[in-house]
Amino acid sequence: MIELSEQQKKAVAEAQVTFKNLKDNAKKLNQEQMNLLFGEARSMNGWQDKDVSDEMVKSIYELTKMGPTSTNCCPARFKFIKSEKHKQLLKDALLPNNVDKVMSAPVIAVIGYDLDFSDHMGKLFPHMDVAPMYKGNQEFNYSAAFRNSSLQGAYFMMVCRGLGLDCGPMSGFSNELVDKTFFENTNIKSNFLCCIGYGDSAKIFQRLPRLDFDEACEII
Numbered sequence: 001m002i003e004l005s006e007q008q009k010k011a012v013a014e015a016q017v018t019f020k021n022l023k024d025n026a027k028k029l030n031q032e033q034m035n036l037l038f039g040e041a042r043s044m045n046g047w048q049d050k051d052v053s054d055e056m057v058k059s060i061y062e063l064t065k066m067g068p069t070s071t072n073c074c075p076a077r078f079k080f081i082k083s084e085k086h087k088q089l090l091k092d093a094l095l096p097n098n099v100d101k102v103m104s105a106p107v108i109a110v111i112g113y114d115l116d117f118s119d120h121m122g123k124l125f126p127h128m129d130v131a132p133m134y135k136g137n138q139e140f141n142y143s144a145a146f147r148n149s150s151l152q153g154a155y156f157m158m159v160c161r162g163l164g165l166d167c168g169p170m171s172g173f174s175n176e177l178v179d180k181t182f183f184e185n186t187n188i189k190s191n192f193l194c195c196i197g198y199g200d201s202a203k204i205f206q207r208l209p210r211l212d213f214d215e216a217c218e219i220i
């Protein structure tokens with residue numbers, strides 16, 4: 001059992017009050033809100049000519065960062081491409097059928113994972129020294145970085161949708177080229193790209209089927 005300091009005990013009590021207030025006052029999203037996040041939301045293939053402000057990008061991150069990760073390791077790193085110069089640099093790495101979709105987006109998030117994420121564990125998980133667990137095991141370190149950055153990428157998309165934006169996630173690009181262009185001399189690797197902005201509904205394809213409950217799930 002870890003002995004908490006007075007300051008930590010106060011922080012725990014505050015967190016419990018905040019959470020209880022939330023659950024007492026806001027119980028769940030309504031159907032329309034769920035549709036905006038999941039039920040009727042779509043992946044985008046084209047974009048309206050409408051800017052996404054830097055303030056909006058920052059507020060997306062402020063919510064995204066709150067999503068859960070194992071040992072609170074937060075390995076995702078985001079590079080938000082807005083400038084024409086950086087879009088052109090990204091262009092060479094894209095599969096041909098993704099070029100127009102990406103180049104017309106107001107913002108393209110390069111979602112990466114930092115293999116040195118454990119350097120921040122002192123801040124992120126201060127009550128236990130978990131950094132050696134990651135540093136000492138390359139395979140475990142990689143799987144934690146990839147798994148949790150993928151989750152953070154998903155949180156990112158749901159935050160965007162919740163704020164009224166649309167997303168166009170993409171893995172059809174050269175990770176090697178993107179890493180060289182955007183993450184050189186770091187231990188950050190690209191996971192996937194996600195265009196964000198206000199989608200062009202005229203460019204949406206038919207909805208593809210999903211697996212039924214019995215095909216994908218089992219209650220045991």
Ligand SMILES: Cc1cc2nc3c(=O)[nH]c(=O)nc-3n(C[C@H](O)[C@H](O)[C@H](O)COP(=O)(O)O)c2cc1C
Nearest residue numbers: 041042043044098168169170171172173192207208
């Ligand atoms: C990680 C990831 C990678 C994807 N890569 C591409 C891609 O390279 N090109 C593309 O056109 N769509 C890509 N997509 C979009 C998917 O095809 C799309 O999300 C899926 O068909 C569901 O479409 P819907 O959300 O409109 O129902 C990707 C989606 C995800 C989540």
